Amino acid sequence: MAEAATIGDGRAAGWKKLRRRLAPWAPLLVLLALCIAIALVNGRFVSLRNFARIADAASIPLVLGLGVTFVILMGSIDLSMEGVVAFAAIILCLLVANGANANDFGLLGALAVLVIGAAMGFANGIVHVGLQIPSFMVTLGMWFVGIGIGNAILGGIQVRVNDPLIRALALEQFLGLKFQVWLALGALAVAWVVQEHTRLGRYIFAIGGGEDLARLSGIRTGLVRIATFTMAGVFYALAGIMAAAQQGSAFALIGGGRLFTAITAVVVGGTALWGGQGGVLNTLIGVLIVVVLANGMVLMGVSPYVQQIVQGLLIIAAVALSVDRMRAKLVK
Template sequence: MNLIIQKEKLYKLQSLIALFVLCIIISILSDKFLTVANGWNVLRQISVNICISVGMTLVVLTAGIDLSVGSVLALCGAITAGLLKNGIELPLQNLFIGFTLLGAIIIGLVFGGALGFFNGWVITRFKVPPFVATLAMLTMARGLTMLWTKGFPISNLGSNFDYIGTGWFIGVPVPVWISIFVIIIAMVLTTKTPLGRYIYAIGGNENAARLSGIKIHKIKLIVYTLAGGLAALGGLMVTARLDSAQPNAGTGYELDAIAAVVIGGTSLSGGRGSILGTVLGAIIIGVLNNGLVLLNVSPFWQQVVKGMVILLAVIIDRANAKND
C-alpha cells in the first residue's frame, strides 16, 4: 500500500521534478539563464502557449484534439490587425468602416470562437474524428490568412495595441497578467462548475455520460469554441508583441500546446488531467525552448529535441494509463 501511495505521489510530482532538473542543467550550461531579464522573457513567451494550451486541455479532457490552434491564432491576429489598421472598404457602396481598438479585438476573439465552434459542429454533427476535422481547419485557416494578408505582414499597429504584447503593469508584463487571468478562469470552470464535471465525465466514459443525461454535443461545442477563442487571444498577444501580423505566425504552436498538455499529465484518452498540470507543462516547454536558444542549438535540432520530449511524454502517459 505504501509503495502504491509513493508511486502516486511521484506521478503527481514528475513534471515538477523534470522542470527542476531541466533548470539545473541549463543554468550550469549557460550563465544567462538565471537572470531576471531572461526570467521575464521566458514568462512573456510562455504566456501565449499557456492560453493555447488551456484551450487544448479542455479539448483533450473530452478525448478530443485540436490541430488548428496555430492557424487560428495566425488568422485571428491578422484579422484584428487588418481591421485596426485598414478597416473595411466597400467601393460599390462608397463606404468605409473603421474600427476602434476594442472593436477590432472583440471581432478577432469572436472570429476565433466561431472557428472553434465550426470545428465542434463538424465533429458532433457529421461524426468526423477530431484529428481530421481540426487538420482540415488548420489548412483552411492558414489559406484564409494568406488571402487576408495577401502574403505580406500587416505592421505598425500603434502603441495602444502593442501594449497588449509588450507593456508592463505593476512591474509584470501584460501577457503574463492575461495568462494568469485565463488560468484562474479555467481552473474555476474545470473544478467548480457543472461544465467542468461534464467535461471530465465525457472524457472518462462518453457512453456513461450520455446515459446520465449529459448533452455531449453541447459540451463539445462549448469546449471547441473556447479553444478557438483562446487561440485567438494568443494571436492578439503574438501580433501585439511583434507589432505585426505575420502570415506564417503560429506555425508549430499546436505541437507546443499538445506537448504542454501531455507533459502536464493530461491523458490523451481524456478524463484525466488538470489546468495547473498544463501550466507546468507549458513552463517546461518554454524553459526548454529558451535553454536551447541560449545554448545556440540549431533550430533543426530544437525540433528534434521537442519531438523526442513529446514522444517520451506520450509513452509515460500510456504506461500510467496501463497501471491505473
C-alpha cells in the first residue's frame, strides 16, 4: 500500500516537474500549433502579405497589452484603457490638422496627447493608492469618465484627421510593414528595457511577488504603483494615436472592444493575474495568438462575432490553467 502511494506520488511529482518546466513555453507552443493548424487548413495563411496583415492587426493590441501588462504584473488590473484610447484619439484629432478646427500642432499635438494619457494614468494611480481603492473599481470609473469627457468635447460628431504625418502611420510602409507596426515594435523595445533594466521594472515584479515583503524591504510601493499606472496611461494614449491614424478619424466608440482583446492577449500570453509572473514578451506571444486566431477564422470564413465568443472562452481557459491553486485559496 505504502509503496503504491510512493510510486503514485513520484509520478505526480514528475508530472508536476514536467508541467513546471513546460509552462513558460506553453503560450509559444500554442502559437506554433495554431499557425501550423491554420496553414494546413488554408494555404493562404502562409504568405508575406498575410503576415504583414497579421502584424498590422497586432500593433494596437500589442501597445495596449504592454501597458496593462505592467499593471497586471503588480497583481492589479486596469479597465480604463478604452476610455483613455477614446479621449486620446479625440484630443489628437482636435490638435493636429483636422476637419473640425484650424489647429495644426503636428508632432507637438501627439506629444501633448501622450502627456494627457500619462495624466489619466496618474489619476488612476493616485486615487487607487491615495484612497486605497481596489484598482478595478478606480479604473472602471476612469473608463467611463474618459469616454464621457471625450464625447462631450466632440459633441457626438466624428472628426477627420488630415495631418499627413499621423495618417502616414497607417498608410505608409517601411520594409514591407506599416509605420504603426514599427511604432508598436519600438514600444515593445521600450517596455522590455523598462522591465529588464530599470529599477521600476524590478520593483513591479517585487510587488507582484509579494507586496508586504516588497514594502518591508524598503520599496516605496505606493510610488511604484502610481508610476506604473502613469506609464500604462502613456501606452494607451499611444494606442489612441495609432487608432486615430488607422481610422482616419476619432469618434466616441473608437476604443470599443479593445479592453477585452488586450486582456485576453495578456492572460493568454501567460502573465498571471495574481502578479509577479510573466512579462512583455509573453504579451507579444499572447497578442499574436489572439490575432492569428482571428486571422485564421477570417480565412476559414467563420463569422467575426464568433471570434468574441472564442476570446471569452480563451480568457477562462488561460486563467484556469494558470491558477496556482495552492496560492489562490480565497478567490474573489
